[in-house]
Amino acid sequence: MIHLLVTGGSGYIGGEILAQLGGLVIPELQVFVTVRQDQHEVAVKEFPSGLFTPVRLDLSDKEAIKSFISENEIDVVFELTSAFNADIALPSIEALASCGAGKSYISMSSRSRHLYYCHSLNQKPQQRTDQRSQTLLSLRRLLHVKNPVR
Template sequence: MSQNILITGAAGYIGGSVLAAFISQETGALCTATLHAAVRSDEQVQALSKLGINIVKVDLDDEGAVRDVVLNNKIDIVVHTATSILPRPAAHLITALGERRKATGGHAYYIHTGIATMYSVEGGWKDGEVRDTDAIYEYDKEIEGMNPARQTSNVVVEQAAIHGVKSFNIVLPQIYGRGTGEWRKLSVNYPAFIRTSIEHKIVHKFDVDSNPPATHISDITTLYTLLTSACLQGTPISSGRSGYYFAVAHRAPQYLVMDLLARGLHERGLVSSPTARVWPSYDAAAKALGWPALYIKAMGTFSGELIPVNPGKVGWRPQWDEKRFLENIDEEIDAVKELDTVKSTLFANV
């Protein structure tokens, strides 16, 4: 029997690329599934209409509207990429899935999109290595001064347990590479650095040489594909409190990355110096990059020792490593020059 999948944030960088990956599948369980895409504007509906799937405009903060979308379209699986920091949309989606599950007597699945920054000292996490097979939910509950992304992750686990929905949390590091969706094709971090560097004619770096985890967008979409396929086939995989999946492929040494970007931008005549300089302050960095001042230090300097275990259990084998990333860093510059046409709304609610 065909199952119905709803992808939220389908006009975004992650959601659009995931949707494109699902559509491109020629074999396997996804070929028999019916895809539905949730977006926020009429313009986005029009942009995605060429895909030949059901595109719905919905306010995910509206519980009734979310319920109608899930129940009217008989959604069995939700892949939620629209936001990692707002608990209400996640709760609404899970509640509706629970109602759908009760009506059919079958299973319902919710795949969340989390943020790796939370699992670093800078993000309020404990020091040292953390595996996605550790008791993450229990540790998260003990942390005071909870940030929105952590709160949302906890809501996912709790609401899914209440409503009998199997939940999964794909925790994303810094992501790079050209998106394959129909609307937004650029990630957040590196395009922001490049865009700001061009505007100010100089590349800046933070006062800490961090070494954050990173993954190419194609490897990210592969993990979503594998996890969703496992749900479609009813494969028993870790979920709920054990359902964290660290989508970490390699490290991205920031001082080296910034120097490579400075060199590449200088060679193109876009900045005045081939070397990066330290930001005068975190406030200045937040203002220039358009990032929340409250989280700028964590976003700009976190490293974190995230060890992925669960992704390998579903067959995830990243194709991009640190060497390949650094050798192709100029592609990030070219992508911004060619594709920087849609303003990011990631921090609109922060």
């Protein structure tokens, strides 16, 4: 089973990623989505695919994130929170890095022109220019999905 953690799932890009993921039929996929508000938790639970599990997680707490990643065997973190708030992004990166090799981290922001992602934390980030299509392509590669999302 593939376990994803999506931070910032209630934002603009997060909503698009959830919509695309919701259209996939992958029985071995489990997606956890961080939420801060009750209304977002309800929306995540009621998403038509039933694929998503909302979680309340303090994204500024490295140890809490590390515990969550370990306990839920997270394979991929989609970091979709504000690009201008390092207090949120850095703990996620550090927590994932401390959980060992083989984990993937994808960071994306609507404020940036380019997407930088690491297939593994041991690789140098690569620059991507088309955020939406490259993120979905990366996701398909990670999940070994043969048919592209349209």
